[in-house]
Amino acid sequence: MSNPAMIQNQQGTLPDAIADIAGVNSFRDALVEAGLLISTGVRGLFGRSGQFERVVEALDALITRLGADQQAEVLRFPPAMSRPEFEHSEYLKGFPQLAGTVHSFCGGEQEHQRVLQCLDSGEDWTEHQKPTYVVLTPAACYPVYPVVAQRGPLPEQGRIVDVFSYCFRHEPSLDPTRMQLFRMREYIRLGTPDQIMAFRSEWIERGTRMIDLLELPNSIDLANDPFFGRGGKIVARSQREQNLKFELLIPIESPEKPTACLSFNYHMDHFGLLWGIKTHDAEVAHTGCVGFGLERLTLGLFKHHGFDIDTWPKTVRDALWDHA
Amino acid sequence: MSNPAMIQNQQGTLPDAIADIAGVNSFRDALVEAGLLISTGVRGLFGRSGQFERVVEALDALITRLGADQQAEVLRFPPAMSRPEFEHSEYLKGFPQLAGTVHSFCGGEQEHQRVLQCLDSGEDWTEHQKPTYVVLTPAACYPVYPVVAQRGPLPEQGRIVDVFSYCFRHEPSLDPTRMQLFRMREYIRLGTPDQIMAFRSEWIERGTRMIDLLELPNSIDLANDPFFGRGGKIVARSQREQNLKFELLIPIESPEKPTACLSFNYHMDHFGLLWGIKTHDAEVAHTGCVGFGLERLTLGLFKHHGFDIDTWPKTVRDALWDHA
Numbered sequence: 001m002s003n004p005a006m007i008q009n010q011q012g013t014l015p016d017a018i019a020d021i022a023g024v025n026s027f028r029d030a031l032v033e034a035g036l037l038i039s040t041g042v043r044g045l046f047g048r049s050g051q052f053e054r055v056v057e058a059l060d061a062l063i064t065r066l067g068a069d070q071q072a073e074v075l076r077f078p079p080a081m082s083r084p085e086f087e088h089s090e091y092l093k094g095f096p097q098l099a100g101t102v103h104s105f106c107g108g109e110q111e112h113q114r115v116l117q118c119l120d121s122g123e124d125w126t127e128h129q130k131p132t133y134v135v136l137t138p139a140a141c142y143p144v145y146p147v148v149a150q151r152g153p154l155p156e157q158g159r160i161v162d163v164f165s166y167c168f169r170h171e172p173s174l175d176p177t178r179m180q181l182f183r184m185r186e187y188i189r190l191g192t193p194d195q196i197m198a199f200r201s202e203w204i205e206r207g208t209r210m211i212d213l214l215e216l217p218n219s220i221d222l223a224n225d226p227f228f229g230r231g232g233k234i235v236a237r238s239q240r241e242q243n244l245k246f247e248l249l250i251p252i253e254s255p256e257k258p259t260a261c262l263s264f265n266y267h268m269d270h271f272g273l274l275w276g277i278k279t280h281d282a283e284v285a286h287t288g289c290v291g292f293g294l295e296r297l298t299l300g301l302f303k304h305h306g307f308d309i310d311t312w313p314k315t316v317r318d319a320l321w322d323h324a
Numbered sequence: 325m326s327n328p329a330m331i332q333n334q335q336g337t338l339p340d341a342i343a344d345i346a347g348v349n350s351f352r353d354a355l356v357e358a359g360l361l362i363s364t365g366v367r368g369l370f371g372r373s374g375q376f377e378r379v380v381e382a383l384d385a386l387i388t389r390l391g392a393d394q395q396a397e398v399l400r401f402p403p404a405m406s407r408p409e410f411e412h413s414e415y416l417k418g419f420p421q422l423a424g425t426v427h428s429f430c431g432g433e434q435e436h437q438r439v440l441q442c443l444d445s446g447e448d449w450t451e452h453q454k455p456t457y458v459v460l461t462p463a464a465c466y467p468v469y470p471v472v473a474q475r476g477p478l479p480e481q482g483r484i485v486d487v488f489s490y491c492f493r494h495e496p497s498l499d500p501t502r503m504q505l506f507r508m509r510e511y512i513r514l515g516t517p518d519q520i521m522a523f524r525s526e527w528i529e530r531g532t533r534m535i536d537l538l539e540l541p542n543s544i545d546l547a548n549d550p551f552f553g554r555g556g557k558i559v560a561r562s563q564r565e566q567n568l569k570f571e572l573l574i575p576i577e578s579p580e581k582p583t584a585c586l587s588f589n590y591h592m593d594h595f596g597l598l599w600g601i602k603t604h605d606a607e608v609a610h611t612g613c614v615g616f617g618l619e620r621l622t623l624g625l626f627k628h629h630g631f632d633i634d635t636w637p638k639t640v641r642d643a644l645w646d647h648a
Contacts (some may be wrong), residue, residue, distance in 0.1 A: 075372070092440065101428075103426075104425075105423065109553045168458075
């Protein structure tokens with residue numbers, strides 16, 4: 001911790017660390033050294049090698065096979081959502097520090113000259129960047145609720161939606177399992193409280209079976225989201241007391257603090273009320289989801305089975321690639 | 325054009341149109357009606373159906389097969405890149421209006437309260453959003469040059485890199501082929517001028533063959549990038565005079581103005597000089613790339629072969645799915 005760049009960052013002079021190399025993390029360094037992750041110089045922002053992507057794609061396909069009986073509707077959204085919908089989602093109440101708004105240059109030729117002068121002299125050039133109507137997606141399920149709401153009441157059996165997207169969270173970190181941009185696959189359940197609870201129990205079981213199949217040590221634990229500020233502590237405690245969030249944890253970055261790789265969430269009527277989603281009998285719909293962190297799962301596999309996929313246990317490779 | 329929301333937008337009161345429905349575009353409306361695209365209310369920002377994604381994935385796989393002999397290194401980057409690298413890339417010289425910088429809330433509890441008050445009262449809440457070290461990727465090849473530069477001189481045969489990413493361009497439009505967030509697959513060639521020119525000729529031929537295989541009307545034309553401002557007109561003219569950019573055009577949105585779906589670019593020594601990329605004999609490397617616009621190609625297929633994939637010509641379906 002005596003590195004000056006680290007200290008500067010902790011004091012807040014640099015909101016992110018530009019110099020990723022300023023901090024030490026042996027797992028991350030080994031991944032970069034092996035070429036599986038490519039450093040961009042910004043904490044939590046990495047390129048991926050072809051081998052890394054091969055694993056991500058296989059995990060994605062495995063999750064598809066695990067959910068084949070769910071009759072889920074496949075919807076895919078870009079890594080950003082509508083700002084008006086984002087504002088309506090109340091994400092800023094709970095997690096203002098994590099969101100990423102997209103801003104663009106809206107000036108003319110004169111302002112453009114000023115931008116270029118600032119860039120040349122190393123001054124701040126972002127003065128003319130104005131917020132657009134686009135915000136980075138904070139969790140893969142966020143764009144889904146307004147879409148489902150527009151379709152009118154849910155059918156009697158409710159709905160299951162399958163989403164997959166890059167998500168953004170502004171939490172620059174040395175820990176490679178805590179990326180600023182990462183992919184999340186989700187099944188979202190919309191229906192009655194009973195339907196959501198049954199879905200969640202089922203997926204806690206399936207998720208555990210999936211990770212057992214991949215021969216990764218794991219445990220299920222009660223959890224809470226990282227709500228902002230002092231008020232957030234109370235919300236987090238209430239979330240735990242109501243058993244709303246469970247996580248499947250895998251030791252990756254540290255054995256003491258295992259990493260949440262899957263999460264099983266019951267939102268109660270939060271999104272149903274917010275978006276006016278109704279069940280077939282005109283009650284407020286409840287929702288829940290299971291989320292898979294694809295980078296985290298991939299890192300878990302490299303951590304526990306080694307950096308060379310060809311030397312992974314045959315059973316694990318079969319689960320991922322040889323499932324014919 | 326007498327729609328008041330459209331006029332308001334043209335006058336610049338709304339930098340994007342919030343209300344997507346305020347403008348009329350029959351192809352887009354038909355795609356949304358058929359459920360292939362999902363409106364988010366923001367122009368150029370859409371969800372995609374499972375059927376739409378099936379086509380995107382098949383095109384991506386077809387491009388992989390077409391390039392199987394290229395011995396390309398697969399690199400994958402998230403939809404955003406490092407701000408210092410972005411600033412160094414000179415993108416802001418040419419296209420300041422298209423870039424998207426990512427901003428985050430960096431205040432404390434008091435500022436958070438203010439954000440929530442502004443949201444409640446409909447005021448601008450973005451005052452405390454500060455630029456992060458992350459900028460949305462403007463073209464899939466941008467994160468690659470600094471990575472290759474770090475590895476030292478190119479081997480004698482140069483390099484080919486295979487990338488694929490969501491890209492952002494701030495150009496809200498009613499035209500569904502002009503999205504703000506879209507996917508671009510690219511092969512990037514780095515080497516001597518002769519190597520780049522040979523690569524580009526080869527890919528103009530392969531690209532044409534690919535689109536013929538998909539039975540889409542197409543033509544190759546000289547093109548230029550949309551450089552900003554009056555000075556940009558001169559740069560664009562020079563780009564055309566030097567034959568640096570060709571595009572494969574497919575009529576989609578309008579027969580008169582066909583849409584660029586592939587582009588074939590020769591950057592000369594621009595990126596080589598900028599990033600200090602050298603050939604094996606210590607010359608400044610030249611670079612070029614072929615880019616495939618996956619949403620545009622998908623829209624071209626739906627436009628020309630209809631919205632129901634099962635009724636597409638068997639030859640086209642075989643090219644995409646039955647290539648065993």
